[in-house]
Amino acid sequence: MRRSSDGRVLAGICAGISQKTGIDVTILRIGFVLVGLFAGFPVLIYALAWLIVPLGTETSNIFSRAVADRRGIRLVIAIIPLVIVTQIVVSLLHVSFVGIISWPVFLAAGLTILIWRNASEPERVWMHNDLVPMLSVGSEGPGRWKVILRTTAGAALAVGGIVVLILGHPSTAALRPLGGALLVIAAIVVVFGPWWLTLVRDLMAERQARALAEERGQMAAHVHDSVLQTLALIQRAADDPQNVVRLARAQERELRAWLFEGRAPGSIGDEVTMLAEGIGLLQRHVEADHGITVQVVMVGDCPLTESLRALLDAAREATVNSAKWSGAPQVSLYAEVEPGAVMLFVRDRGQGFDPDAVPADRQGIAQSIRARMARYGGTVVIRSAPGEGTEVELKMPTATATATATATATATATATPNPPSPPK
Amino acid sequence: MTDTRPNDAHRPRIFLVEDHAVFRAGVRAELGDAVEVVGEADEVEAAIELINERVPEVVLLDVHLPGGGGHAVLHGVLPHHPEVRFLALSVSDAPEDVIAVIRAGARGYITKTISGGELLQAVYRVAAGDAVFSPRLAGFVLDAFSHPTAGDQSDTVTTGLDPELDQISPREREVLRLIARGYTYKEVARDLTISAKTVESHVSSVLRKLQLSTRHELTRWATDRRLI
Numbered sequence: 106m107r108r109s110s111d112g113r114v115l116a117g118i119c120a121g122i123s124q125k126t127g128i129d130v131t132i133l134r135i136g137f138v139l140v141g142l143f144a145g146f147p148v149l150i151y152a153l154a155w156l157i158v159p160l161g162t163e164t165s166n167i168f169s170r171a172v173a174d175r176r177g178i179r180l181v182i183a184i185i186p187l188v189i190v191t192q193i194v195v196s197l198l199h200v201s202f203v204g205i206i207s208w209p210v211f212l213a214a215g216l217t218i219l220i221w222r223n224a225s226e227p228e229r230v231w232m233h234n235d236l237v238p239m240l241s242v243g244s245e246g247p248g249r250w251k252v253i254l255r256t257t258a259g260a261a262l263a264v265g266g267i268v269v270l271i272l273g274h275p276s277t278a279a280l281r282p283l284g285g286a287l288l289v290i291a292a293i294v295v296v297f298g299p300w301w302l303t304l305v306r307d308l309m310a311e312r313q314a315r316a317l318a319e320e321r322g323q324m325a326a327h328v329h330d331s332v333l334q335t336l337a338l339i340q341r342a343a344d345d346p347q348n349v350v351r352l353a354r355a356q357e358r359e360l361r362a363w364l365f366e367g368r369a370p371g372s373i374g375d376e377v378t379m380l381a382e383g384i385g386l387l388q389r390h391v392e393a394d395h396g397i398t399v400q401v402v403m404v405g406d407c408p409l410t411e412s413l414r415a416l417l418d419a420a421r422e423a424t425v426n427s428a429k430w431s432g433a434p435q436v437s438l439y440a441e442v443e444p445g446a447v448m449l450f451v452r453d454r455g456q457g458f459d460p461d462a463v464p465a466d467r468q469g470i471a472q473s474i475r476a477r478m479a480r481y482g483g484t485v486v487i488r489s490a491p492g493e494g495t496e497v498e499l500k501m502p503t504a505t506a507t508a509t510a511t512a513t514a515t516a517t518a519t520a521t522p523n524p525p526s527p528p529k
Numbered sequence: 530m531t532d533t534r535p536n537d538a539h540r541p542r543i544f545l546v547e548d549h550a551v552f553r554a555g556v557r558a559e560l561g562d563a564v565e566v567v568g569e570a571d572e573v574e575a576a577i578e579l580i581n582e583r584v585p586e587v588v589l590l591d592v593h594l595p596g597g598g599g600h601a602v603l604h605g606v607l608p609h610h611p612e613v614r615f616l617a618l619s620v621s622d623a624p625e626d627v628i629a630v631i632r633a634g635a636r637g638y639i640t641k642t643i644s645g646g647e648l649l650q651a652v653y654r655v656a657a658g659d660a661v662f663s664p665r666l667a668g669f670v671l672d673a674f675s676h677p678t679a680g681d682q683s684d685t686v687t688t689g690l691d692p693e694l695d696q697i698s699p700r701e702r703e704v705l706r707l708i709a710r711g712y713t714y715k716e717v718a719r720d721l722t723i724s725a726k727t728v729e730s731h732v733s734s735v736l737r738k739l740q741l742s743t744r745h746e747l748t749r750w751a752t753d754r755r756l757i
Binding site: 398400403404441 | 642664665667668671672706709710711
């Protein structure tokens with residue numbers, strides 16, 4: 106059995122089972138959720154399956170990677186004192202129901218941590234895009250329904266808690282054993298507190314390292330798009346000194362703007378504020394540099410956000426790729442602003458290629474298109490075959506995702522790496 | 530682009546209305562023997578007179594013409610000879626021009642950058658009574674029909690609108706979207722697993738809605754909007 110990467114909601118386990126057995130996936134999902142609500146064990150089984158069953162075409166499962174993840178394992182162990190605290194509180198309150206499901210739920214939580222840390226990159230991006238909107242339900246937002254949802258959930262929890270308290274102990278005697286419990290909890294916190302703190306510090310360091318790697322990736326993408334592309338153009342125009350000088354000068358200006366003014370090369374400048382304007386600029390640049398026709402069709406328009414600028418950068422790279430490799434005289438670019446997303450298609454009728462046969466070290470598709478889109482939660486589909494032309498489909502979530510993006514930005518603080526700040 | 534030409538012996542009789550002699554010569558050369566060019570004109574008055582006299586099957590009509598623009602020719606011919614079919618050609622892509630000729634009765638709209646083979650295809654298609662949409666026109670239609678609330682909503686609450694004509698169906702939208710992405714009818718058909726004939730009927734139906742809809746947005750959109 107394999108986890109399905111297509112029809113997936115969370116880990117693709119129900120979809121995987123459905124593919125294997127032929128049972129309707131919706132029935133499986135409803136079953137899982139219903140049983141999970143009352144027993145807790147399906148949650149554990151789900152998490153276990155997530156660990157052990159490999160995803161789609163991958164060869165290794167998450168478990169094999171998790172075994173080597175020392176820090177992740179320590180994190181999971183750190184949860185155990187929390188479970189003990191819960192058990193103490195629960196036994197005081199005589200709510201055995203919570204006690205029964207607490208172990209499976211906490212085990213599942215531990216497994217989830219290991220899964221999160223050891224999932225492959227695309228899967229992490231999926232989870233991020235699936236889960237972050239859920240988190241933003243609890244955050245400050247303009248959406249009225251969010252406030253209502255939050256208030257309702259909070260009220261339900263509070264009422265539930267009070268009911269449990271009153272049912273367990275009708276009199277104020279309930280508060281006496283609580284005092285003892287508080288002492289035990291305090292002891293646990295004193296003993297494990299420092300250890301938890303180091304864990305948190307380690308995690309922060311790790312996140313910084315990841316942000317740094319991401320920044321390096323973005324820089325590589327920029328250098329590829331500007332410097333390497335220009336060098337390729339210069340090689341092609343070697344017998345045309347005037348053109349070489351023009352290209353070199355333009356590139357010099359761009360590099361200076363990047364290093365000393367912090368403006369990313371090849372990117373659409375801040376003076377452009379609307380999507381259609383940016384696409385028009387992209388069209389003119391590519392037509393001027395590569396001598397092909399870019400046919401643009403635009404439906405709708407919207408203000409440019411940071412993620413849409415990334416979309417434009419990726420689209421430019423796709424267009425330039427078509428101009429350079431396809432051999433077709435014309436590239437079609439179609440952009441449509443939909444509620445919740447901007448779709449952008451770059452299509453040529455050139456020679457096409459086999460997307461699976463592209464070497465992994467080729468920056469163009471990997472960094473400049475895929476990684477750039479993934480950084481902002483966008484997706485890329487490339488359809489091509491030798492002789493069939495190529496179509497690159499780019500999808501960048503907007504609107505709801507704008508709230509998401511800000512939520513992520515505040516959560517990770519360093520996760521908005523821009524070009525190096527200007528040396529003063 | 531290797532769509533095969535219909536290989537029947539019939540050569541459509543076409544008429545060129547275009548104010549650039551060089552472009553007329555170019556079109557003649559590109560279409561070659563596949564069509565019979567029954568005449569040409571370089572301004573509105575002469576065009577109306579000659580077309581009414583010779584009644585060609587297809588008129589290739591430049592959107593920008595001295596003496597009133599392409600839609601003036603349509604207004605001068607269609608009342609007398611509704612069987613004459615018009616295919617609009619332009620370089621400018623200004624939405625208000627395109628919408629104006631389509632609303633005046635043109636059966637299709639293409640840009641002048643089109644290749645010879647595609648132009649011939651378009652001529653055959655229009656001669657056969659089908660509609661021809663360039664990617665840009667498909668984009669216009671999607672824009673005009675998809676975003677009804679782009680402006681203020683107050684004056685769109687007009688009574689007497691035919692809801693059938695006022696919106697395009699999801700399937701038509703899909704077809705238009707693929708055309709806007711640069712797909713040929715054949716490729717659209719393959720992608721949606723429908724027949725090329727069905728694609729043509731969807732496009733024709735959209736054209737009909739475009740011409741008959743009394744929808745406010747359509748004209749307002751066309752005049753308001755400055756596309757790139």
